[in-house]
Amino acid sequence: MPTYEYRCKGCGHEFEEFQSITAAPLKKCPSCSKARLERLIATGSAVMFKGGGFYETDYRSESYKKAAKADAEAAKPASDSASKDAGKSSDAASKPRAGASKPAKAGAKKGD
Secondary structure, three states: OOEEEEEEOOOOOEEEEEOOOOOOOOOOOOOOOOOOEEEEOOOOOOOOOOOOOOOHHHHOOHHHHHHHHHHHHHOOOHHHHHHHHHHHHHHHHHOOOOOOOOOOOOOOOOOO
16 A cells, blocks of 8 residues: 655645555545645655566567577686696696506516
8 A cells, every 4th residue: 555645725834654555545634624625746765676587688689699608608718618628638748648658566576
């Protein structure tokens, strides 16, 4: 239920009244008891939407979402891909090459 502001044209008394939207405006001033009240347009009230679904970005088109995803992927730091490539080259360097001799096991005798 909204809060309405009233002002008496007779005595100048101003007050707020908590009323239903369908309720008739008050006419009688509680201060001077004259039927000279007028309902004012309040400046402090506003409709507040909370939760998902009320923001402009919640209803973006599919083409916008695809373009934003492509921009985000392009903006990723190059260091991530460079470190992955560096890891691959170091793994390859540590692996033995085909045809290379394997080191002998400890305790193995020649001729066995």
